[in-house]
Amino acid sequence: xxxxxxxxxxxxxxxxxxxxxxxxxxxxxxxxxxxxxxxxxxxxxxxxxxxxxxxxxxxxxxxxxxxxxxxxxxxxxxxxxxxxxxxxxxxxxxxxxxxxxxxxxxxxxxxxxxxxxxxxxxxxxxxxxxxxxxxxxxxxxxxxxxxxxxxxxxxxxxxxxxxxxxxxxxxxxxxxxxxxxxxxxxxxxxxxxxxxxxxxxxxxxxxxxxxxxxxxxxxxxxxxxxxxxxxxxxxxxxxxxxxxxxxxxxxxxxxxxxxxxxxxxxxxxxxxxxxxxxxxxxxxxxxxxxxxxxxxxxxxxxxxxxxxxxx
Amino acid sequence: xxxxxxxxxxxxxxxxxxxxxxxxxxxxxxxxxxxxxxxxxxxxxxxxxxxxxxxxxxxxxxxxxxxxxxxxxxxxxxxxxxxxxxxxxxxxxxxxxxxxxxxxxxxxxxxxxxxxxxxxxxxxxxxxxxxxxxxxxxxxxxxxxxxxxxxxxxxxxxxxxxxxxxxxxxxxxxxxxxxxxxxxxxxxxxxxxxxxxxxxxxxxxxxxxxxxxxxxxxxxxxxxxxxxxxxxxxxxxxxxxxxxxxxxxxxxxxxxxxxxxxxxxxxxxxxxxxxxx
Numbered sequence: 001x002x003x004x005x006x007x008x009x010x011x012x013x014x015x016x017x018x019x020x021x022x023x024x025x026x027x028x029x030x031x032x033x034x035x036x037x038x039x040x041x042x043x044x045x046x047x048x049x050x051x052x053x054x055x056x057x058x059x060x061x062x063x064x065x066x067x068x069x070x071x072x073x074x075x076x077x078x079x080x081x082x083x084x085x086x087x088x089x090x091x092x093x094x095x096x097x098x099x100x101x102x103x104x105x106x107x108x109x110x111x112x113x114x115x116x117x118x119x120x121x122x123x124x125x126x127x128x129x130x131x132x133x134x135x136x137x138x139x140x141x142x143x144x145x146x147x148x149x150x151x152x153x154x155x156x157x158x159x160x161x162x163x164x165x166x167x168x169x170x171x172x173x174x175x176x177x178x179x180x181x182x183x184x185x186x187x188x189x190x191x192x193x194x195x196x197x198x199x200x201x202x203x204x205x206x207x208x209x210x211x212x213x214x215x216x217x218x219x220x221x222x223x224x225x226x227x228x229x230x231x232x233x234x235x236x237x238x239x240x241x242x243x244x245x246x247x248x249x250x251x252x253x254x255x256x257x258x259x260x261x262x263x264x265x266x267x268x269x270x271x272x273x274x275x276x277x278x279x280x281x282x283x284x285x286x287x288x289x290x291x292x293x294x295x296x297x298x299x300x301x302x303x304x305x306x307x308x309x310x311x
Numbered sequence: 312x313x314x315x316x317x318x319x320x321x322x323x324x325x326x327x328x329x330x331x332x333x334x335x336x337x338x339x340x341x342x343x344x345x346x347x348x349x350x351x352x353x354x355x356x357x358x359x360x361x362x363x364x365x366x367x368x369x370x371x372x373x374x375x376x377x378x379x380x381x382x383x384x385x386x387x388x389x390x391x392x393x394x395x396x397x398x399x400x401x402x403x404x405x406x407x408x409x410x411x412x413x414x415x416x417x418x419x420x421x422x423x424x425x426x427x428x429x430x431x432x433x434x435x436x437x438x439x440x441x442x443x444x445x446x447x448x449x450x451x452x453x454x455x456x457x458x459x460x461x462x463x464x465x466x467x468x469x470x471x472x473x474x475x476x477x478x479x480x481x482x483x484x485x486x487x488x489x490x491x492x493x494x495x496x497x498x499x500x501x502x503x504x505x506x507x508x509x510x511x512x513x514x515x516x517x518x519x520x521x522x523x524x525x526x527x528x529x530x531x532x533x534x535x536x537x538x539x540x541x542x543x544x545x546x547x548x549x550x551x552x553x554x555x556x557x558x559x560x561x562x563x564x565x566x567x568x569x570x571x572x573x574x575x576x577x578x579x580x581x582x583x584x585x586x587x588x
Contacts, residue, residue, distance in 0.1 A: 019429040031445040145570035147521055149528045150544060150562030157555050249436025253525050257548075267437070268529055271444025279441050286437045 006299060013295050020287050021076065025069050027283070028276045036061065076284070082277035086270065091281040095263065099285070102255070102262035106247050108178055109186040113247075114240065117190040118233070121197025126224065128202065136194065143191025148250060152184035152257040181258045185250050189243055196239050197232075204232040234305050241297040245290050324582050330575035337568055341387040350378035352385040352538045361554045371556040374546065379557065382538040383564050389450070389539040390568070394520040397454045401519070402512040404458060405465025410500060412466065413473030424470070427463040435460045436525065443531040450539070453532035457522050461515075468511060472504045510583050514576030517569040524565050540565045 036055045040047050047055075056062055063071070075082070081091035124136040159165050159180060166176055204210070205228060213223045252264030259265065263282060270278035321328040340347060349369070359376035362368055370379035412423040430438075442456035476482060476499065485495050526532040527541030535542065540561040547557030 016429055016432050019425065020432055023429055027441060027445060032447070141573070142570070145517060145521075145566055145573050147524055147528075147541075147544075147562060147565045147569070149525060149541075150558070150565065153544070153548060153551060153558050154562070157551055157558070161552055245434035246436075249434040249439075252436060252440055253529060256529060267440060271440060271531065274444075276445075279444060283433065283437060283441045287433045290434050291432050 009295065009298055013291065017288070017291065020291075021073055021284060022069065024280055024283050024287075025072055028280050029065065029068070031276060081281040081284070084270070084275055084278045086273040086275040086278070091277050094266065094278065095281050095285055098261060098263045098266045101260065102248075102251050102264060103289075105178060105181055105185065105251055105255070105260065105262060106244070109182040109189070109247060110240070110244065112182055112186040113190045113193055113243070116186070117193035118197055118236075120190075121194040122201055122229070124194065124198045125201035125205065136198075140191040140194040143188050144195075146188060146191075148184055148188050149253045149257055151187055152180070152254055155180050155184060156257070177258075177260070181254045181260050184257070185247060185254045189247060189250070192246075193236075193239070193243060197236060200236055201228060201232040204228045237297060237301070237304065241294045244293055248286050248290055324578070327575065327578040327582055330571060330578055333571045334575050337387060337571060338391065340384060341391045344385050344388055348378075348381035348384045350381040352377060352381040353536055354378075361550065361557075363554070364556055370560040371554065373543070373554075373557055374550060379543075379560055382543060383540070383560055385538040386540045386543065386561065386564065387568070389533060389537055390520060390524065390541075390565070393450055393454060393533075393539075394516060394523055397457055397519050397523060398512050398516055400454065401458045401461050401515075402465055402508065405462035406469045406504070406508050408462065409466035409469025410473050410496070410504065413470035414477065414496065414500060420470075423466060427466050430460060430463045433460065436522070439522070439526060440529065440531065443526055448531045448534060450527070450533040450537070453523060453526040456526065456531075457519065461519070465508060465511065469504055469508060472507065473500055476500060476503050507583070510576075510579055513579055514573075517573035517576060520569050520572065521565070 036052050036059065040052075061068070072082075079092055081095070083089065084091050084094055087094055120136050120140075124133045124140075127133050166180060210223060210228060213227055214220075251262055252268055254260070255262045255265035256268050263286065267279065267282040270282065349367075354377060356372075356376035359368075359372050360374060362372040362376070364371040364379075368378050368380065370383060373379055373382070408423050412420040438460050439453075439456040442459055443453050446452040446455060482495070482499060485499060490498075523532060524539075524541030524544075527539050528545045530542075530545055533539035533542040535546065543561040544558060547554070547561070550557050
């Protein structure tokens with residue numbers, strides 16, 4: 001990527017980020033119910049009308065809409081995302097606490113997903129319409145149609161309750177605690193990704209240069225390893241970045257099932273408690289993580305594929 | 312003649328026909344639920360709590376002694392109706408905005424596409440949870456939440472197709488001969504874009520159903536006592552150790568129905584792909 005393109009991409013990133021912060025703010029602003037009442041209700045107290053009025057003034061809820069937005073944004077940029085109603089702690093502290101477990105889970109399932117889907121997708125494409133291809137396709141199809149949350153619960157039942165191989169619930173967030181949630185999360189993603197890998201390799205196999213390489217008598221294994229795979233796997237890097245979005249969203253469901261202390265389960269309980277600042281923080285942070293990773297992949301692309309530099 | 316054409320199409324595309332008949336069968340189950348169900352899905356019999364599957368209760372009973380088989384059958388109604396509504400609204404909103412953006416361009420285009428840029432920067436389910444949570448938990452709000460995060464796909468698809476059609480000679484001819492905008496939109500744009508958009512909607516049915524079930528599972532969708540599969544799984548979770556059938560059957564129902572819709576969507580796409588060659 002040229003310098004100009006990189007700058008353009010960064011600018012776009014910042015603009016979209018502003019848009020996202022605006023949308024997130026609107027979401028909470030338009031939410032039904034009075035945030036002050038919600039705040040007191042979360043603490044279980046019923047304040048008088050005067051107290052409510054004073055609090056509204058103090059929180060700046062009587063200001064015009066745009067002023068509220070810019071005040072909020074100003075605070076966010078200074079690392080102040082408000083105070084969680086239900087936990088009575090700064091949102092940043094709570095989110096930071098839960099961030100690492102979720103990242104660990106996401107990364108682990110991402111590695112699992114790649115480790116399964118890349119080889120299977122490649123085998124499926126190379127052995128097209130043979131037994132191996134059909135078996136892999138049936139499995140990847142089943143994976144796409146399987147509800148992830150159901151798979152998770154069934155895994156708990158079979159692996160943890162019946163076979164007693166792994167603990168159902170443990171207090172640490174070590175590797176044992178990570179296995180079942182990560183498998184659940186990776187399963188349906190791996191199924192989708194296997195199909196994408198297969199399609200990408202197949203597309204590459206039909207290109208003229210492969211026919212050319214074969215007619216020149218180049219060994220079949222060299223054709224695959226030196227020509228087809230590097231080319232086919234490149235666009236898959238972008239797709240892997242995009243699939244991170246589904247993983248981050250999927251963590252919410254999986255964390256609830258396995259009572260895993262991450263961002264997702266935090267968000268679900270925040271929604272249940274109508275804890276608006278916490279919901280806001282969660283949405284904003286996840287979007288930021290997702291966007292940053294995809295930006296990094298876009299920027300890395302120039303190094304991975306020098307051809308994009310010249311364009 | 313029409314019947315002959317349909318028979319010919321079915322013979323040519325056996326795979327699609329088979330899955331189409333299966334999905335009609337699911338729809339039939341939903342419509343005929345009162346005749347298939349063996350019990351009243353809402354009737355709680357406290358003396359019958361958490362019974363394992365037997366001859367009377369084929370899938371067992373739940374925590375309130377309700378017949379699980381009947382609830383799963385009635386659940387077909389809820390899931391099918393809400394997923395169809397979801398797909399239709401997403402399709403309608405996305406396509407209209409996309410066509411609008413593509414055909415008129417200018418400010419409409421910029422505004423719609425920038426919003427769509429922002430929407431895809433959110434991980435889908437994250438935003439859906441937030442929206443469903445803020446609106447309050449109900450099946451309708453879950454539908455709204457998923458529409459809000461998924462319309463962009465249709466908008467982008469419709470826009471790109473319209474942009475491709477817009478520069479064709481017959482479009483210039485239509486404008487030159489003084490066709491009204493409404494006429495052009497109806498006769499040219501809609502006719503050219505609808506087939507692909509409808510196929511996309513059909514292939515999305517399965518995944519939309521899964522997303523809706525996931526929201527219900529988290530408690531942000533259908534509310535008790537509505538028989539809905541995701542919600543039933545949510546209820547059954549606490550009884551996993553002693554009454555696993557409460558988790559097993561509703562999940563299996565989701566899996567089978569989603570698989571059939573996905574297979575139908577795939578074969579429909581295959582037909583379209585070979586048709587384009």
